[in-house]
Amino acid sequence: MHSPESLAARLRGIGMTSQRTRDRMADRLRQQGITDPDVLEVMAREPRHLFLDEALAHRAYEDTALPIGYGQTLSQPFIVARMTELVLQLKPERVLEIGTGSGYQTLILSRLVSQLWSVERINALHQRAAERLRLLNVYNAQLKLADGGLGWRDAAPFDVILLTACAETLDQTLLEQLADDGVLIAPLKQPSGTQWLVRVQRRGDQFDTQRLEPVRFVPLLEGVIT
Ligand code: SAH
Numbered sequence: 001m002h003s004p005e006s007l008a009a010r011l012r013g014i015g016m017t018s019q020r021t022r023d024r025m026a027d028r029l030r031q032q033g034i035t036d037p038d039v040l041e042v043m044a045r046e047p048r049h050l051f052l053d054e055a056l057a058h059r060a061y062e063d064t065a066l067p068i069g070y071g072q073t074l075s076q077p078f079i080v081a082r083m084t085e086l087v088l089q090l091k092p093e094r095v096l097e098i099g100t101g102s103g104y105q106t107l108i109l110s111r112l113v114s115q116l117w118s119v120e121r122i123n124a125l126h127q128r129a130a131e132r133l134r135l136l137n138v139y140n141a142q143l144k145l146a147d148g149g150l151g152w153r154d155a156a157p158f159d160v161i162l163l164t165a166c167a168e169t170l171d172q173t174l175l176e177q178l179a180d181d182g183v184l185i186a187p188l189k190q191p192s193g194t195q196w197l198v199r200v201q202r203r204g205d206q207f208d209t210q211r212l213e214p215v216r217f218v219p220l221l222e223g224v225i226t
Contacts, residue, residue, distance in 0.1 A: 006054075007050065007131060007132060007135055008135055010049075010050055010054070010057075011047070011050060011135055011136070018047065018049060021061045022043070022044045022045070022046075022047075022048070022061060023044055024061065025043065025044070025048075025061040025063075025077055026040045026041075026043055026044035028063060028077075029043065029077060029078060029081050032078050034078070034081045034082065034085060035085070036084075036085045036088055038088065038112055039081050039084045039085050039088065039108070039112070040081075042084075042108055042111045042112060043077065043080070043081060043108060046107055046108060046111065046136075047136075048060045048061060048074075048077070048104055049061070050132055050135075050136075051068070051074055051102035051103060051104040051107075051132060052066055052068065052074060052102070053068075053069075061077070063076055063077060063078060064076050065079075068101055068102045068125065069124070069125070070122050070124065070125060070225075071218070072101055072122070072125065072218055073101075073218060074101060074102045074104055075101075075104075075105065075164065075217070079215065080104065080105050080108060083105065083162060083164070083185065083197075084105070084108050084109060084112065086185050086199070086212075087109065087112075087113070087160050087162055087185065088112055088113075090159060090160050090183050092113055092158075092159030092160040093113065093114050093115060093159055094113075094114075094115050094117075094155075094157070094158045094159050094160075094179075095109060095113045095115070095116050095117070095158060095159065095160045095161075095162065096116075096117045096118070096119070096151065096152055096155070096156075096158040096160070096161045096162070096177070097109060097116065097117070097118040097119070097162045097164060098118075098119050098148030098149070098151075098161065098162065098163045098164065098165065098174075098220070099119075099120065099148060099163060099164035099165040099220070100118040100119065100120035100125065100126060100129045100143055101120065101125055101129065101164060102125070102128070102129060102132075103118075103128070103129030103130070103132050103133050103143075105162075105164055106118045106129065106133060106138070106141055106143070107132070107133060107136060107138060109141075109162075110133070110138045110140055110141045113140075114140060115140055116140055116141040116142070117141070117142050117143075117144075117152050117155045117158075118141055118142070118143050118144075119143075119144050119145075119146050119147075119148035119151075119152060120143070120144075120145060120146075120148070121145070121146065121147055121148065121221065121223065121224050121225060122224075122225045123145050123224070123225060123226045124225075126143060126144075126145045129143060130143050142155070145224060145226075146224060147222055147223055147224055148163075148220070149167075149171055149173075149174065149220060149222060150171075150173055150174070151173060151174045151176075151177040152177070153177065156176075156177035156178075157177060157178060157179035157180075157182060158177055158178060158179060158182055159178075159179050159181075159182050159183070160182065160183050160184070160185065161174060161177065161178060161182070161183075161184040161185070161186075162184075162185050162186070163184070163185070163186035163187060163220060164217065165187070165217055165218050165219060165220040165221070166186075166187040166188065166189055166195050166215075166217040166218065166219050166220055167186055167187070167188055167189070167220045168188075168189045168219075168220070170184065170186065170188065170200065175200065175202065175207055178200075178202040179202070180202065180203070180204060181201075181202065181203065182202045183199060183200065183201050183202070184199070184200040184202075185197065185198070185199055185200075186198055186200070187215045187216075187217040194214055195214065195215050195216060195217060196211045196212065196213065196214055196215065197211075197212040197213050197214075197215045198210065198211055198212060199212055
């Protein structure tokens with residue numbers, strides 16, 4: 001089911017029908033308040049259905065999160081668009097994503113920033129995402145299987161660090177990998193138990209946290225599953 005052949009075959013099958021569905025998704029994103037034309041253009045162009053198992057592919061452009069196995073989800077289009085918009089506002093060159101998952105957010109970012117690193121802790125998801133991104137000719141993203149809570153020290157500093165799983169606390173190890181004016185964007189669990197998207201701005205040794213909006217993500221977990 002996940003053999004490269006079947007993915008490649010599905011890739012060759014991208015047709016006009018999908019294009020119409022993607023245009024409708026982009027229209028909906030616009031109505032929901034996404035304004036960045038580059039984000040809308042890339043999401044209208046790139047094949048989100050290839051980031052799901054074939055049985056779920058027909059639901060790829062719905063306004064919903066969808067399962068990708070191992071208890072994980074591909075985020076709904078709106079949240080991918082919103083996070084990408086937030087990242088692009090910073091005009092970053094070097095971006096670290098934590099939680100590759102299906103690789104869809106990685107794909108969208110890779111078309112819009114010059115250099116991207118992405119970490120996933122579940123080997124099967126990491127492998128599958130790597131295969132998809134290779135078939136889609138993504139050359140500016142480096143993927144690794146690791147506990148992203150520790151960041152990617154060898155590639156630091158980053159202009160933006162983006163978490164696509166919800167943290168309970170923000171580790172200093174991660175914050176230290178931001179460039180001097182770098183920004184971390186992450187879902188963060190609040191004392192009340194609800195999740196908020198936060199934006200942490202680094203200025204030298206100072207870190208200013210701003211709450212943006214309530215969100216729902218799967219949890220950031222420790223360790224690697226091979
Ligand atoms: N951006 C992804 C969202 C996937 S859900 C997509 O578009 O599909 C979040 C992902 O974060 C899951 O795949 C989960 O396994 C991963 N994750 C959770 N904790 C992690 C950690 N400590 N390090 C790396 N990845 C992690």
